[in-house]
Amino acid sequence: DAKAAGRDTLRFFDPRMQAVVAARAQLEADMRTGLAAGQFELYYQPKVGHGSIRGAEALLRWRHPARGFVPPSEFIAQAEQSGLILQLGQWVLEEACRQLAQWTGPPLLSQLSVAVNVSPRQFREAGFVAQVLQALAGSGADARRLRLELTEGMLLHDVEGTIDKMVQLRGYGVGFSLDDFGTGYSSLAYLKRLPLHELKIDQGFVRDVLTDPNDAAIARTIVALGTSLGLQVVAEGVETEAQRQFLEKNGCHVWQGYLLSPPLPRERFEALVQEHAAGQT
Numbered sequence: 172d173a174k175a176a177g178r179d180t181l182r183f184f185d186p187r188m189q190a191v192v193a194a195r196a197q198l199e200a201d202m203r204t205g206l207a208a209g210q211f212e213l214y215y216q217p218k219v220g221h222g223s224i225r226g227a228e229a230l231l232r233w234r235h236p237a238r239g240f241v242p243p244s245e246f247i248a249q250a251e252q253s254g255l256i257l258q259l260g261q262w263v264l265e266e267a268c269r270q271l272a273q274w275t276g277p278p279l280l281s282q283l284s285v286a287v288n289v290s291p292r293q294f295r296e297a298g299f300v301a302q303v304l305q306a307l308a309g310s311g312a313d314a315r316r317l318r319l320e321l322t323e324g325m326l327l328h329d330v331e332g333t334i335d336k337m338v339q340l341r342g343y344g345v346g347f348s349l350d351d352f353g354t355g356y357s358s359l360a361y362l363k364r365l366p367l368h369e370l371k372i373d374q375g376f377v378r379d380v381l382t383d384p385n386d387a388a389i390a391r392t393i394v395a396l397g398t399s400l401g402l403q404v405v406a407e408g409v410e411t412e413a414q415r416q417f418l419e420k421n422g423c424h425v426w427q428g429y430l431l432s433p434p435l436p437r438e439r440f441e442a443l444v445q446e447h448a449a450g451q452t
């Protein structure tokens with residue numbers, strides 16, 4: 172067996188490795204088929220600002236006939252590695268823009284922004300700006316209602332190229348959020364150069380904000396930093412009224428989380444927007 176063969180032997184046919192590789196290849200093949208077969212769907216999680224629903228974050232959902240529901244944490248990384256994220260990401264952009272274009276009639280829905288998560292690999296593609304513009308033009312969606320969520324890591328590879336792409340899209344009205352803020356490697360020097368609208372406090376800091384003084388200090392600092400840079404600061408993963416009140420008291424008035432709602436299928440999201448508005452009066 173492999174042990175007896177010694178540690179210097181190259182084990183091309185290690186059955187465990189082979190199984191991992193086969194499982195990955197199968198996952199990728201299933202994603203490819205699933206994309207063509209319409210197994211992917213966008214769910215929408217409300218973003219609340221000063222008591223009203225201001226927008227939605229589009230979150231990808233995959234329902235495979237045999238695998239069942241597969242969460243993004245189990246397929247996004249593989250899609251990144253294989254490059255399939257390019258097609259998947261394009262579909263997400265187009266679908267979110269189609270939805271945005273449909274939310275033009277009813278007064279409550281016509282005010283909403285839609286945020287789309289962009290993967291690093293997708294953002295780094297030379298044709299990314301054109302892809303976004305095409306999704307907007309193809310659907311007739313208003314660029315000013317589209318937000319793109321980027322993460323810190325992806326901004327560091329090619330800072331000038333990143334800023335250039337962001338500035339181009341900003342020129343059309345597209346807004347940018349920095350997702351999972353505080354978990355990456357942001358340098359404050361870059362932060363001030365990026366044409367951002369919004370910082371999202373990672374849910375890892377929100378979770379224990381009431382019990383862990385360090386998390387509380389970090390959350391307050393992100394709010395102060397964002398606010399002084401003229402950015403909107405959004406808290407992710409708000410699950411309790413006490414967390415919401417803490418954030419509010421510390422100057423963070425925009426949040427997402429299970430306290431109001433998990434991500435929902437389109438129809439249920441639309442119903443929630445109506446109910447929530449009715450409950451506000």
Ligand code: C2E
Nearest residue numbers: 230231243247263288289290408409410427428429430434
């Ligand atoms: P993210 O963009 O930071 O999204 C927030 C995640 O937190 C979502 O998980 C959401 O369902 C979850 N969440 C929201 N409120 C709460 C809460 O109150 N408590 C807790 N515990 N969780 C909450 P989800 O949908 O599983 O997505 C996970 C990650 O997968 C996303 O993190 C994003 O990085 C990635 N992702 C999802 N959809 C897409 C997509 O269309 N494209 C790309 N590139 N990545 C995506």
Ligand code: MG
Nearest residue numbers: 228288320350
């Ligand atoms: Mg996000």
Ligand code: MG
Nearest residue numbers: 350351371407
């Ligand atoms: Mg996040």
Ligand code: MG
Nearest residue numbers: 351373374407
């Ligand atoms: Mg997160």
